[in-house]
Amino acid sequence: MNVLKTFCSICNPFSHCGINAYVENGQLVGVDGTPDHPANQGTLCAKGAASIQYVYAKNRLKYPMVQRGKRGSKNWERVSWEEALSLLASRLTQIGNQYGPESVIFFSGYPKWFRPFLQRLAHGYGSPNFCTETSNCQSSPVTAATITYGYSGRADLPRTRCVLNWSTNPFYTNATMARHLFDLKEKGVKLISVDPRVSAFTQKADLHLQLRPGTDGALALAMIKVLIDENLYDQSFVKQWTVGFDELSKYLEECSLEWAEEITGVPKERMREAARLYGTIKPAALMTSASSTTHHVNGFQNHRAILLLPGLTGNFDIPGGNWVQPMTYQETTSGAPTNEEKIRLIEKLKDLPPRIGEDRFPVWCHHYFGPEAHALAIPFQIRSEKPYPLKAFVGFGANYRMWPGSDFFLQSLLSLDFLVNTDIFFTDTCQWMDLVLPAATSFERSELKHWNAKYLMLTSPVINPVEESRSDVDIIFDIAKHLGLGELFWNGNFDAAIDELMAPSGYTAEELRRYPEGTYVRNPLQAGYKKYEKSGFPTPSGKMEIASTILKEAGFDGLPLYKEPQHPSLSKDPARYPLILNTGSRLPMFIHSEMHNVPWCQELRKDPLLDMNPSDAAERDIRPGDWIWLETPRGKIRVKPNLTETVLRGVVHMVHGLQEANVNLLFEPEYLDPISGFPGFKSLRCQVSKAVE
C-alpha cells in the first residue's frame, strides 16, 4: 500500500485539506488528513473523511453521453470523447456563426479550480459570458467591500484580541478554522456572535446577538451609534480618511437603540455591550460570511453597514484587525504572485459585447473584481433576448437548483439550442442536458492550489481515473483544440500553462512537482499595514466611502440606510404568511447539493427537516415525525419538522440543496437585491401547516 499526497477539494477553496491517500493497485482504500499540511494539520471534516465513497459514488458519470430525443427522456447514448468533443465544437461553431459567440454561456459551479481556464475558453471563443456560482456567493460581500474601501480586509485571527463573527458558522463551513478559533478562545480572546440562530459557534461565543433575519443593517447602525455616542470611534481616522461621516451621523439621529431593538429583536443592552466590547478591545477583527448577510433583498446595504465597523474603530488594515493582503490566485492570499488575470484573458472583455446582467446589475458587474457575467440574470436575458439572444449553455458543475425559482431557471435553460454539463456525478441537472462529460475528482487529476497559509501544491493523480473521467482542465484544453484554439491553450500542455501562470513568482511546474506534499512559498509578498496612508484608498474619493460615490452615481442611496428585507409585492398577505423563512445554513456533512449521494454523510440526515420553534409547532398541532407543508406565495414543499429552540419563535430554517425538497423553488426569481442581484434566500414570509394525507 502506498501513501500518496493530494488534497480534498469537496468544499470551498478557503479550506481544502491536505490528504494522505492510501492507495492499492491504483485504487483509493483510505484517507487521513496530512499531519503537516498547514491548512488542516491532519484534521478532516465529515465530508473529507468520506472521500472513498465520494470518489467511488454509485452515480459517478462514467463516460461522455449524448441524450437522443427529448431532453429529460433519459435516452442516453455512450459516445467516445472524440465524438463528444467534435459534437460540442461543431454546435458551438454553428451557434457562434449564426447568433454570435456571445450567445454561448460558460458557467462554473463547484469545484472552482479550473475557472481561470474556463474563462480563457469563453473569452478566447469570443463570449463575454463567463459566469460562476459567485453570482450567488462571495462576490456580493467582496463588492460591498470594494465600494467602501477599494479592497477587502480579512479578519487577521492569529493576532486579534476580539472576534466579531457576523453570521458565519466556520465550524461547519470552514472546518480548518475550528481548531484555531478554539485556541483563540482558550487564550482569552473575546468572541461576539451575530446570528439569527443558535449555532455551534454562537454556543461558544461570549456574547450572542440573535437578530431577526435580514435586519443586520439596523443592528450594525445601532452599534455604530453607540460607538459614536460614547466616543469609541477613531476620530483622527474618520477625519482624515473617510467621506460621509457627517451624513451618517445625521441619519443616525433618527436611529435610536429602541428603534433597532424593535426591528432586530435584540435587546438594546446587548447591542450596547457588543459595541463596547468591539469598540474597546484592540485589535478587533470582523468575520463576515459569503452569503448570510447578503442573501437578503436589502443585503448589499446591510453588509455595507457592517463593513463600516472596522474602519470607524481603527481596525482596518492593521495587525489583528481586518488586514488587506494581496490576492494572488483565485482569491487566496498565498503570497505567490501569478499571471491569473492574463490567463483569464480579462483584457479581451473590452472588445466583447456587454455581459449578461450588465444592464440589470451594473454596480455588481462593474465593481466585482471578477469580472464576470451575472449568473442570476441568465433566465431574464434568455426570455427577453435583450440585449441579444442566448442560445447555448456550457456548464462545469452546474446545478439549476442554485437559482431562486429553480424551475423558472430550468425552463429558461430548456429553451436554448444546446446544453452541455461537465460533472463528477450524474446529477439531476445532467438529466436535462444534450451532452454530459465526466470529470475527475481531485484524487484523479493534477491540480495547482494556493493556500492563504503561504503554501502551494501541484498535485499529480494518486489513483486511476474512474472509468473515462478526465481532469476539467484537460477537457477545457481539448474543447479549445476542437474549436481551433489549441495554440491559445499551450497545445494541451498543462504544465506549460502552470509555467506561464506561476512565472511572476519564479516557480515552474517541474519544480512544483518535486514537492508532492506541497511547499511553503519562497519570499512571499509582504502586505504591510495601513497601505492607504501611502496611496489613499482605491475608491473614487481616495477615502473610505461611508457614503458611496459609486452607489450614488448608480442611483442608489450613498449611505447604507436600513430598509426592511421584504419586497412589498411579495408580502401582500402578511396574515397568511406569518413566519419568516430563513434558508441555506450549512450542515457539516453536506455542502450545498453535494454529498447527498455519499451514504456516510447522507445517513446522518435522511429527512428533509425544517427547523422550527416548538411553540410555533404547537400552535399548528405539529409533532415530530409529521409531514408538513412549507409554503410561500410561490409554492410549497413537503418536509418534516425538527423542533428546536435554536431558531427564534416566528422563524423557520430550511437547508438548501435537497433534490426532493428544494427550498429554492419557494422564491420568486425576481426576489433579488437591486444592487447585487443576490436572492433573498434568508428571509421570506412563509406559512407551515400539517400535510393531511
Added chain:
Amino acid sequence: MQMGFYLDLNRCTSCYACVVACKAHHTILEEMVYWRRVLTYESGTYPDVRVANISLSCLHCGDPACREVCPTRAIHKRREDGVVIVNPKRCIGCKMCLMACPFGIPQFGKDGMMQKCDFCLGRLESGLLPACVHACPSRALHSGSMDELSSLATRKAAIRLIRSTDPSFFIG
C-alpha cells in the same frame, strides 16, 4: 497501562467528522451502525438555549460490564493497553452486553454479532492516532494513556480557571 479517550466538551461542535472517519476507517457500510456517535442535547428556551455536544464511543472501561455478562467470553480486555475488544468468532449475538453497558455502546449489524470501537489497534501499531482523534477538526477529541489524558485535562481545566470564568477562588 490503560488507553482512553478524552473529549473536551468545550470544543466539540457536533460536526460528525469523528463519526464518518470511524465508519470510513473500519469500512462500516451498514446504516445506523456506529462505533462512534455524536449526540446533541438541547435545553432551555429563548434567550437561554443550551446545546451540549458529545462524541461517544466505547469507553474501554477498567471493569467492563459487558465482559462480565458475556456468556461466551467473547469480550476481552487487553492487558497491555486496556483496550476492550470483542471476538466475533465467540459472539453469539445474545445482546447481554448491550443490556449491561451503561452507555448503550454495543452495535449489531445484519450479521447479528456485537461490534464496537477497537481503539483503531491497527492504526496504533503503525504509529497513527485513532481515526476519530486524527480527524477531529476542533481538536476536541484526544486519545492516550490515562496518565497523559489526566494531565491534559488538568492543564485545560487550569487554563479555563484562569482565563474564562472569573472564579471566586483564591490561590495562596
